Amino acid sequence: MDRSQDAYSGGASVLAAENLRFRYGRREVLAGVSLSAAQGRIVGLLGPNGAGKTTCLNLIAGLLPLQEGRITLNGRNVSDVPLHRRARLGLGYLPQESSVFRGLTTRQNLELVLEERGAKKTERGLWIDELLERFGLSALSGAKASTLSGGERRRLEIARALALRPTLLVFDEPFAGIDPVTVQSLRHLLRGLAESGVAILLADHNIPETLKICDRATILADGAVLMEGTPEAVVADPRARAKFLGDEFKFDA
Secondary structure, rough: OOOOOOOOOOOOOEEEEEEEEEHHHHHHHEEEEEEEEEEEEEEEEEOOOOOOOOHHHHHHHHHOOOEEEEEOOOOOOOOOOHHHHHOOOEEEEOOOOOOOOOOOOOHHHHHHHHOOOOOHHHHHHHHHHHHHHOOOOOHHHOOOOHHHHHHHHHHHHHHHHHHHOOEEEEEOOOOOOOOOOHHHHHHOOOOHHHHHOOOOOOOEEOOOHHEEEHOOOEEEEEEEEEEOOHHHHHHHHHHHHHHHOOOOOOOOO
């Protein structure tokens, strides 16, 4: 795949996952899945339960060993590179489960990430201030993470991932466990990140919200790519309706 241009957006290709295959024992969970994510674009990974979405994200993030296929990040083959090294190469991963340190303050959560990367103290402080302001967390800088609301914790998790200046953010269920108002706020936040040049790949069971935010959607079914395209193309596709959306699904962009 030519990383200089993405077929859907014209932006530089940040992620290319090609022919991913994965088995749990005799069960083939992924059967040759390929997908890509470009700079400044949001890709939604959708499909019924058991389609292989989380396994696909875990392979891309480096949480599972790749059995077959190839993964490149910013043109570099990272197929055998572990999670912590992929993070240094520009990949940020946010699992569905809360990843903040609940006993630390909001600011300390950000400081810890940057200290582990050896950032200088002065630069670290300025960058943390900018992140707190950007994510609406300045007033909560000294609050323990355990006291934050679900939406506030989600913003802190994203700020922690962004602290390392990733080129790709991978989200597993970003809209889970938060109220509709916070979901809308999070959509605007993710769109802003994309507009700043970050590539975003996300999987979520909230189909309408995922389709509203993504530039392109990839539908998995039975461990394979059923189809991919714009949200409008996905909703109109009879295969997607038969396997996943249902005949009565309506989508208002």
